[in-house]
Amino acid sequence: MDGVQSNGEGVGRSVPRKEDDRYLRGRGLFIADIRPQGTQDLAFVRAPVAHARVTAIRKPAGFEHCVFTAADLMGVLPITAVSGLPGFKQSSQLVLANGRVRHVGEAVAVCVADTRAEAEDIAELVEVDYEEMPAVSDMLAGMAVDAPRLHEGWTDNAFLSTRVDIGEASVRTNAAIVVRRTLRTARQHMAPIEGRGLVVQWDRRLEQLVMHSSTQMPHIVRTGLAECLGLPQEAVRIIAPDVGGGFGYKGILLPEEVVAGHLAMRLGHPIRWIEDRRESLTGGANCREHHYELTAYAHADGRLIALDCEAHVDAGAYSIYPFSACLEAAQVASILPGPYDFEAYRCSTWSVATNKPPILPYRGVARAGVAYAMETMIDAIAREAGLEPHEVRLRNLIPPEAMPFDNITNKHFDSGDYPQCLRRVVDAIDVPAFRARQRQATGPVRLGLGMAIFCEQAAHGTSVYAGWGIPMVPGFEQAQARMSPDGGLELRVGIQSHGQGLETTLAQVAHSILGVPIARMRVVHGDTGVTPYSTGTWGSRCMVMAGGAVAEACTQLAHRIARIGAHLLQCSVADVVVGDGEVRGPTGSVSIETVARTFYLRPQDLPEDVDGGGLDVTAGYKPERDSGTFSYAAHACTVSVDTRSGEIKLLDYAICEDGGVLVNPMIADGQVIGGVAQGIGTALYEEMAFDAFGQPSAATLADYSIPGATEIPVLRIDHMETPSPYTRFGQKGIGEGGAIGPPAAIANAVNDALAGIGARVDRLPITAARIVTAVMAARA
Amino acid sequence: MKAAAFDLAVPEDISDAATLLAGEDRRAMAGGQSLGPMLNLRATRPAWIVPLTGIAALHGAEQTSDAITLGAATTHAALADGRTPDLEGGVLARIAQGIAYRAVRNRGTIGGSLCHADPAADWLTTLTALDAVVLTTTRAVPLEGFVTGAYRTLLVQGEIVRAIRIPKPATGFHWRYHKLCRKPGEFAHAMAACLATTDGIRLAIGAVGGPPLLLTGDHVSLAGAEAVLGFLDPVDRCIQLEAVSRVLPA
Structure with missing residues (x-):
């Protein structure tokens, strides 16, 4: 028997999202909706200074029993995330600071009360003596010989320095064009609409610490939490309820989770912590901050010869669990060359410890910065060569006939036609017509065209992560497919869906194999108690990994269904097919529902050789x-730039995306649109500045500017569909790509607009003030 | 981010409100769209809050041949929707439509906005250009001069803004208001409003860190604006002048 492609709800169909019914009606269950009887709320006392010795903490009189400091957390271990890369320097993050704080917002004490407001009242009364130390608020200054050290015993402030030098150095001398740029990206805050939060209690019957947490990776949190609390892992259950966005912000073991878990066991009643926006902004601006020194060498015709890069990544104060402090910089070095083929490459990176919140990988991770860096250099070469930017790209992209292709950093490009992808957006924009309009616009409002082409490595496997030696290495992904006695299907997966629509797309995968209507499926996820182990939702891995696992489990389930169905039809199993919700034989068919009823409720009708494992399969992929x-x-994209006011308008934005086989094209478009919105934030709006003392500049969303509906233009999205040769349906991860392209494309467009007056902006975000500054400098 | 505990004293009428506000450590609340977040951030922590929008006398609007008078508790939404009298050409409605976003407009009030005196608030700059007068429980004060600094006004303890009187310019007036914001609905980083009538010309430049700068008569020009904006850094000044240039008559 074979699984057959089934009716209209399977892979490739734009099925409406199952989960949207509850979301759109406001009936989801998010972390702050959970408040068991007897719950007490936490408020943390957080450091108001970036770098200081904590010389004393005084609990307010009468409240000693409900205030806890590091000294009270006996037996709780610090969070450590070591990388196996040579030279990595370890940091140790105490869940409550003891003796020293290293960034504003670091938790120093915690207060427990019946309500959050009362807990905040107590927190205000806690007196902490800080003896301030010089802060490292800039990554470049942090590498100075005499910079204050973040961690004791460190010879410099780099968690890790890396260097690669590939290819024949002398080829650089062949270059007719040598261009240099210094680029900087801003520190950002990911700003999911729902912040972090948790509700935890000790379950006396199961003898288990049960924690609801707004997390992307419940199994990883369980592993890390159990280690910090000294519990065996079976004594911890993590449940992610509905989660209102993650983007990487919730891909971490939190100090707050460890503190709350300890207090729940100690106090014997449920404990809750709901992060507020001020906490998340002042202590959670933790991503994207890069600095690049770049030199590109090219022939006169724009063909790239070599690229040299020195990249600093502001890694913040600690190495976070599980991704560590060096993932971002390691990515910079390995992915900077992107989809371009050239001869020689040098890249040095530094993951610099600073007095800022620890760096977390944000949607696209290093790629948003890297694409900005690489695509800026391609445009710089184009300008020197006097060629259209797309022409230079076409001369350097990996050609389709070279696929699969191992690039200069040994990245294995599985498939694709990059030149065609670029030509499609060039055609969509109509470059010649735009250039004609641009030539007319010689007044104060200038026009510009920018583009970017980039790849998105997704569903990284063991071979990619094992070398980094961080606490988490993905291996096989499992899924459980479990039939109910009335023919419904439960799919249990260890990943977590927090906006990606996986409750729908995983059901679509199962539907393609079994034909069970997706209305009769439940996708159970985000709960360590009932799902197979998984590293969780990150790196655009779920559709490939969990999708593959669901397909495998359903395929094995189909075999078992076929065997029972064949018996009921009194024919050979070789003569039946499973699909469309039934088992079809040469002379008739029997529904999967009947097969399920037979297995569970009428076992007397089963064949003697039935698989005793039943209609319940866990399979790995x-x-x-x-x-x-x-x-x-x-x-x-095309932009207009008002050189007087610094206003930028996005006039047109065209995208061509190749995500291989799209399981649900509508959801794929949604992923692209949401990502682009965040990419526009990176390009034009979002920046958490820190002053020389390490103080963050924004405590509310009035000060930290993120784009909203009015800032997102209509996006014209085109698709190519080059199947991955390696995955179950040919699908590829595409959760992050939308966020990667905009900084590069928009910055190139703005600088194209400013080129006519000799101005240029070399840092993100490109704000009105930065435009006007550049224009004034060019005119001076 | 929860407010510290406070007591709520709900007044029955204006004189009751004036009495309640006369004591120490009290704050009047109109729409609460700025005060609410400030309370939650514990940036302000009065012992008592006295809500004003329930007072009937603070609502309503009237117009005469030469002026429109709006109750202090008139919401931005009421103005934006045209539910109040307006100047010719819907001047007030268009200003109100650009304030923050609908949820804020539904609760935020014109009187509350002036009393809060955020330097970048829309009403402060536009009504200064329109030569409005603030009517309080004890006096009538021209808006020019009502605000003494960022978040500071002439109001004394217990004094309440009852209404705003906006003179009607003579038919055929020139009116332009422009603000530069990173996003629609955000507080502006540069703004200017200009009214020109047969009686003269008024230019208000806002979002400059304190009360709006008012120029009248011959001082109304780009050069005049540049002269009073010398305290800004060159980039901010350049952007602010662009806002000015967009409101000046051709």
């Missing part, structure tokens, strides 16, 4: 090659 899928996209 790994792609044929686990170096990751490579989806890719080209973005092109």
